[in-house]
Amino acid sequence: MGKSFIHKDFLLQNNFAEELYHNYAKELPIIDYHCHLSPKDIATDRVFSNITEAWIEGDHYKWRAMRTVGVQEKFITGTASDEEKFQAWARTVPQTIRNPLYHWTHLELARYFDVFDLLNENNAQEVYDLTSKQLRSRSFSCRSLLSKMKVEVVCTTEDPTDTLEHHQKMASEGTDLLMGTSFRPDKAILIGSEDYNAYIDSLAEVADVQINSYDDLCEALAKRIAYFDANGCALSDHGLENIPFEPTTSTQVSNVFAKKRSGKQLDQKEVKQFETSLLLFLCETYNEYGWVQQFHLGPLRNNNTRMLKTLGPDTGWDSIGDFSQARNLSRFLDALDSKNKLTKTILYNSNPADNEVFAAMTGNFNDGSVKGKVQYGSGWWFLDQKDGITQQLNALSNAGLISCFVGMLTDSRSFLSFPRHEYFRRVLCNLFGEEIKNGELPNDMDLIGKTIRDICYFNAKEYFDFKN
Missing domain, CATH: 3.20.20.140 (Metal-dependent hydrolases)
Structure with a gap:
């Protein structure tokens, strides 16, 4: 490997x-x-309920990138569920190549959650579930x-x-x-x-x-x-x-x-x-x-x-x-x-x-x-x-x-x-x-x-x- x-x-x-x-x-x-x-x-x-609350809520760097690739505002700051918003971000990440968001995203996943896989739409659900479970623990307050x-x-x-x-x-x-x-x-x-x-x-x-x-x-x-x-x-x-x-x-x-x-x-x-x-x-x-x-x-x-x-x-x-x-x-x-x-x-x-x-x-x-x-x-x-x-x-x-x-x-x-x-x-x-x-x-x-x-x-x- x-x-x-x-x-x-x-x-x-x-x-x-x-x-x-x-x-x-x-x-x-x-x-x-x-x-x-x-x-x-x-x-x-x-204590956050999920990764979206901790990671996407209020982060206008990510919001700008999502809008650029055509994500509707509903899935950024709107009424979509937190899980749907994370899915939208995961689909965006591969398209942030050479933007600092690509480095920050994977560095943050690695340092906080020991996730070293590249985030994309295929593993979005797995990453969402794993990170959200950790965040609901008091040790991730x-x-x-x-x-x-x-x-x-x-x-x-x-x-x-x-x-x-x-x-x-x-x-x-x-x-x-x-x-x-x-x-x-x-x-x-x-x-x-x-x-x-x-x-x-x-x-x-x-x-x-x-x-x-x-x-x-x-x-x-x-x-x-x-x-x-x-x-x-x-x-x-x-x-x-x-x-x-x-x-x-x-x-x-x-x-x-x-x-x-x-x-x-x-x-x-x-x-x-x-x-x-x-x-x-x-x-x-x-x-x-x-x-x-x-x-x-x-x-x-x-x-x-x-x-x-x-x-x-x-x-x-x-x-x-x-x-x-x-x-x-x-x-x-x-x-x-x-x-x-x-x-x-x-x-x-x-x-x-x-x-x-x-x-x-x-x-x-x-x-x-x-x-x-x-x-x-x-x-x-x-x-x-x-x-x-x-x-x-x-x-x-x-x-x-x-x-x-x-x-x-x-x-x-x-x-x-x-x-x-x-x-x-x-x-x-x-x-x-x-x-x-x-x-x-x-x-x-x-x-x-x-x-x-x-x-x-x-x-x-x-x-x-x-x-x-």
Whole structure:
């Protein structure tokens, strides 16, 4: 019998890569500092009824692939049974050849369920029954799935209005798994949205602040930041097209906010003035608490209006945008740095054309105060596959220092996605292994092995300094 597709040296092309992965990377714990897992599912230690709930529910990567091959929405997000939805996914998998989904699918089946067969419509029922039976066991609960992958820290993403009750529950239990959160206040920033005033009303209620002015808004957000910090939050996150930078006065921004609250339309300059002012306020506040701020920049969201109305956001209708990034990003970071209020920062791009732009930008603001203070983040969204990871690693190596990199994250909504860290580590070790083979790096396993271990785990552990 031939070697399984997923085998111990998957993606490792030579002996140096194999040694780096198996001896230095493989056994390290995981710090997943940004994801979109359900904190309720973690806190309640949810047990899934079947593989569809755990694997396909909420996974817009799979949904896009299924739609591409002609699967009807009924079998994706619609009324079909979970078993029928899995059958539809199994029929899709052979057609995902060369898409990262093909690698992820088989890596996840192997690591969680010891299933090494290639998934297709012929074995779909057998795989569905076998995996679903395992998932119904308490030993495959949400926390158990994380434990199987040696996840030490997982950071979910919450809006300022969130109660954090599930994080509080986890903290009170004193578990080995640390569940943190990222503060995501985009809804308070994006003043041009149609439902902005309704959101501000909900924020006012949660913060117990009457928001009648821009200063009131800042007070409410400051209170929520303090609340998040008191509940162990150490990160913020922003998902924007690009960083705004339209300087304004306090009087002007107050007038813009008042105009919006009165129901009047804002022009584009007013929108950018407000966004710039509030984002600067937030970032200065993060600095006061010593948080890490993250900027995920560049996606073009909600492209399909018809399907957005039907299914809502985050259902697979987003793509790579081509927004101008460099100048505003530089001016924004400089505005913070000039006041010595730039906290640790991670920049992520969704357009690969911006790789070198983002990698080079980080060097402008690494001031020697913290190792790798401003980071070029890992390949994200459309770029978190073998080619995208490699390009990100190369751009960072060329324009910065790969040795200071804080490594991979899942950015996932699936509890079965954590082999993506293994995937990243294999790609990383193979890249270094190939360069040792070619004589581009020294055959010094103490030096290269330490670099690999730092990238995979120790840099993140030092950078975030999570407290249990």
